[in-house]
Amino acid sequence: MVEAKENNNTDEFMDDEFEDMEQSFSELFENSIKELNVGDVVEGTVLQINGDMVVVDVGYKSEGIIPLAEFADESGQVDIKVGDKIDVLFERRENENGLISLSKEKADRQKIWNSLEEDAVVEGRIAARIKGGLSVDIGVNAFLPGSQVDLRPVRNLDKLLGETFEFKIIKLNKRRGNIVLSRRVLLEEQRESLRQDTLETLAEDQEVVGVVKNLTDYGAFIDLGGIDGLLHITDMSWGRVAHPSDVLAVGDKIKVKVLKFDREKERVSLGLKQLTADPWLSVAEKYPTGNRVSGKVVSLTDYGAFVELDEGVEGLIHVSEMSWTKRIKHPSKILNIGDDIESVVLAVDVSNRRISLGLKQIERNPWEVIGEKFPIGTIIEGQVKNITDFGIFVGVDDGIDGLVHISDLSWTKRIKHPSELFKKGDVVKAVVLNIDQENERFSLGIKQLASDPWQTIATRYAPGTMISGKVTSVTDFGIFLEVEEGIEGLIHVSEISKEKVDSPKDFAKVGDNLEAVVLHVDTEDKKIALSIKHVAHQKEKAEVDAFLGSQKSATSNLGDIFKGAMDKAGDKE
Structure with missing residues (x-):
């Protein structure tokens, strides 16, 4: 019985001790709960990973939960395992499931804010x-x-x-x-540091590396390290540059040469083309006068075309050197930018960086052979290309036109303007009169296709010849009478009548038919002088001459009869 009593005492003691320990633990736990407030950042231990939630022990009477998504990095990967120690933020106490709410993201942000x-x-x-x-x-x-x-x-x-x-x-x-x-x-801080370093080391003729910072119409600004240098458009290439953007782009890293450096004003002039040799130094040897060269048309102006022969080397084909025969109003009529062409070097001026080129010299000058092809006297057939006040131009050969002067259109017609007889496009025949190769002139004649009627006028219309014709014009000084087609004679006012005539217009009008007598013929000046007042006298003379002629004929006949009779008498004797 004693032992049982002792055992009972022991059990009572153990129960009392457990109660005391439980009470002490409960007091300690309650005290720890009081110290954990909403918003506190505490360290926790990962207990479990269940689906999309992570269970964390933070020493609280209940575990906390955190969405698994809060542990994902930027790529969406989750790197968390049981036992990991993490900092979390205490958001709120137990929910209906007896779990507290924690946040890893907010804890991370809180730490960042604190730092x-x-x-x-x-x-x-x-x-x-x-x-x-x-x-x-x-x-x-x-x-x-x-x-x-x-x-x-x-x-x-x-x-x-x-x-x-x-x-x-x-x-x-x-x-x-x-x-x-x-x-x-x-x-700005980095730039200032770089600027100081650059100022200490930068020098003229130095080759440096920079970054294209900005482009303008006139050049590019290059960041050399805290200092901007200007690369002018003329220093980008030995060749032609229309705009800096054709060569560079913002952000490009390039090597350039320092041409000028004003340390006090911090101004830097840069060059890109200066990194290579000047192509003009070898131009005289590479492009001797008379040589044929190939190039690309890079620019057209009113006065010619610029041809790139090499990078930085251009030659000019003047508009006058583009064709032997055609009058080129603008180079764009025969050339286009981008055309690859051949030309001949006419002259080289290295000091002024000029090369004169010729396009027409690729072919033989047609004026040098035109005389062989069309000798003087040759009859050609061509189309009327142009009509002017002084004549018509007729196409003779490719690019060569011949001029028929107004004076060579007709032997007899009075022509005020060539358009009276011809129009553009008419096909005509003409005779080659003269070829002036030096001045590139080709003379033609149309009237020369027929003989000059004035060469026989003097024999056909001798002084005293009676003619009749139609009045073609009446002036204050006389009347013009058509002797034959295209040939006129003048009846001067003093030759109209023996009596005084106040005005020829009172005597005749255009279209009247009149008789006149030839007084004089001037074949050199192509003039015929006529007279009306001598018509009556000439008729009388003609009648007398006719009568005398008849009398002379009768006398001649009597003489012949008498002579015949005498001859017969002699025969009888």
Whole structure:
């Protein structure tokens, strides 16, 4: 019985001790609960990973849960396992399932916020474009104003999305959760550091590497490291450059030569073409006068075409050197930019960087052989190409026109303008009269196809010859009478009548038929003088001559009869 009593005492003691321990543990646990407040960041241990939730022990009477998504990195990968120690933020106490709510993301952000300070340099990724600038992820969202993105304004902010840079915190308000960043401040600091280094080392004739920063119509600005240098368009290439964008693009990394450097004003002139030899140094040897050369037409002007023979070497084909025969009004009539052509070197002026080229010299001058092809006296047939006040131009050969002067159109007709007889496109025959190769003139004649009627006028119309014709014109000084087609004679006012005539217009009108007597013929000046007042006298003379002629004939007949009778008498004796 004693033993039983002792056993009972022992059990009572153990029960009392367990109760005391349980009470002490409960008090300690209650005390720990009081110390864990909403918003606190505590360390926890991963107990389980169930589906899309992670169970974490933070020393609380209940475990906490965190969505598995909070453990995913940027690529969506989850790297977490049971037993891992993590920092979490206590969000709220037990829910209906007896679990507390924790957050790993908020704990991470809280740690970041606690570590941030103004003027601190942080790394972040540009996440989105928002009003006034960009949103940057530095662990928490921060604002990057558009004016603080770069040293120069950036027109297209969208192209920066996803890029990672370093930024400086220029404003920080933890209470409101506002952070303002600047990338420009860091770039300015870097630029100033580079500028000082560049100023110490830069020198004329030095070859340096830079980045194309900006393009203008007149050149490109090259960032040499804190200092911008100007690469003028004329120093980009020995050849022709229409615009700097034809050679460079913003962002290009290029080697250039320092041509001039004003250290005080920090002005730098750069050259790109100076990295290679001047092609004009070998032009005289490479392009001797008289040689045929090939090149590409790169420019057309009113006075000629520029042909690129080599990079930086151009020659000019003057408009007068483009054709032996054609009058070229503008080079674009026969050439186009980009054409590959052959030409002949006419002259080289290295000091002035000029090469004169000839296009027509590729072929033989047609004026040198035209005389052989069409000797003087040759009858040609061609089309009327042009009509002027002084004559007509007739196509003779390819590109060569012959001139029929107005005076060579007709022997007899009075022509005021060639258009009275011809029009453009008419096909005519003509005789080659003369070829002037030196002055490139080809003379033709149409009237020479027939003989000159004036050569026989003097014999056909001797002085005293009676003629009749039609009045073609009446003037104050006389009347013009058509002797034959195209040939006129003048009846001077003094030869109209023996009596005084006040005006020829009172005597005759155009179209009247009149008789007249030829007084004089001047074949050299092609003039015939006629008279009406001598018509009566000439008729009388003609009648007398006719009568005397008849009398002479009768006398001659009597003499013949008498002579015949005498001859017969003699025969009888």
